[in-house]
């Protein structure tokens with residue numbers, strides 16, 4: 001068992017365990033939002049499939065309309081119309097115009113369009129108060145070229161990308177199965193919300209903050225409830241967890257007599273590492289139990305969230321072959337001081353303003369105060385042995401992905 005790893009060493013060890021291909025499933029578009037593509041998607045169509053108009057107006061020959069103005073309008077003969085999806089069958093000759101509507105193909109013979117606001121219709125003639133211009137013609141293939149790959153394996157299906165897949169003509173998409181992530185809470189004192197809280201008890205918040213983080217990272221959370229601090233109970237629940245890609249436990253990984261998760265995994269599994277030189281989350285444990293990777297997250301509510309974010313989320317991203325990194329990094333100016341720690345990389349919670357490039361502390365930074373994760377939107381990263389003073393530039397990891 002390795003111990004006292006750096007954050008980088010710990011991440012490398014966790015990622016090494018993210019092996020194997022997730023099965024692929026095919027879903028109709030309406031069920032594919034938020035899933036990760038398992039195939040490259042090429043456009044089945046050219047769009048527009050011919051030059052078309054971006055405005056409602058009249059298509060004509062630009063040379064016929066040179067110098068048109070309110071004082072000296074140009075008069076053209078209207079020879080037909082072209083609504084979107086219904087091309088004008090003829091050709092536009094000299095001195096002629098066709099009424100066109102946004103999305104309609106530019107009729108043969110025409111090379112420019114004038115917007116309807118700059119015209120007045122008089123029977124089968126139209127007066128132009130401005131010259132027609134080619135700038136409102138959308139060229140063939142402007143949006144999509146047939147055969148070109150616009151979405152790739154590993155791309156998350158965001159609203160824009162789901163729409164793009166539809167625009168390309170795909171009705172069903174191959175996506176990766178969601179990795180199944182078990183969430184087991186441990187602790188005699190841990191009580192499910194809704195039940196009365198005895199003196200000294202604490203509501204099981206970890207299960208629900210982790211559930212949210214797992215969903216956000218593209219996984220399928222499997223709530224395994226809570227077990228008391230008894231090795232037999234922990235082992236029984238771990239072994240009966242069913243098919244999973246990753247198991248999260250919370251609590252029971254530190255130095256205490258009742259920290260049984262570590263003891264159970266040492267005895268019945270293989271502990272890959274225990275303890276990382278970081279705060280919060282120092283007692284993090286990573287193990288394998290019969291082939292299943294287990295992240296033993298420290299019980300403190302902030303610590304379990306931060307460690308999942310730093311290690312569990314990258315694990316899921318790797319399994320899902322995600323094209324984007326699990327989190328971004330940027331620099332911001334500290335509006336408040338942030339306290340570092342001796343020999344440890346520190347992750348303080350902050351409120352980041354992307355617009356101002358500033359970050360301020362959420363206040364109380366105790367690992368037991370979950371409000372810092374509820375109202376903070378970023379982790380402020382301090383290298384070992386370094387405090388940050390007010391006004392200093394600091395490294396920040398947004399908790400919601402900022403590309």
Ligand SMILES: Nc1nc2c(c(=O)[nH]1)N[C@H]1C(S)=C(S)[C@@H](COP(=O)(O)OP(=O)(O)OC[C@H]3O[C@@H](n4cnc5c(N)ncnc54)[C@H](O)[C@@H]3O)O[C@H]1N2
Pocket residue numbers: 185186187189190202203204205206207250251252253254255256259280281282283297298299300301303367368
């Ligand atoms: N002598 C030492 N004591 C501690 C050390 C240390 O290095 N030496 N490390 C501290 C650090 S850092 C952390 S973090 C915690 C980690 O503790 P465990 O993983 O063993 O977790 P527990 O002891 O079971 O619980 C800690 C704390 O968290 C609360 N908790 C647990 N589960 C939940 C839950 N599901 N929902 C909400 N809150 C939960 C629990 O009641 C405790 O207050 O150890 C320090 N100790």
Ligand code: MOO
Pocket residue numbers: 278279280281282283298300303367368
């Ligand atoms: O590292 Mo513990 O995670 O601070 O309370």
Ligand SMILES: [Mg+2]
Pocket residue numbers: 251252253254255256258259299
């Ligand atoms: Mg403990």
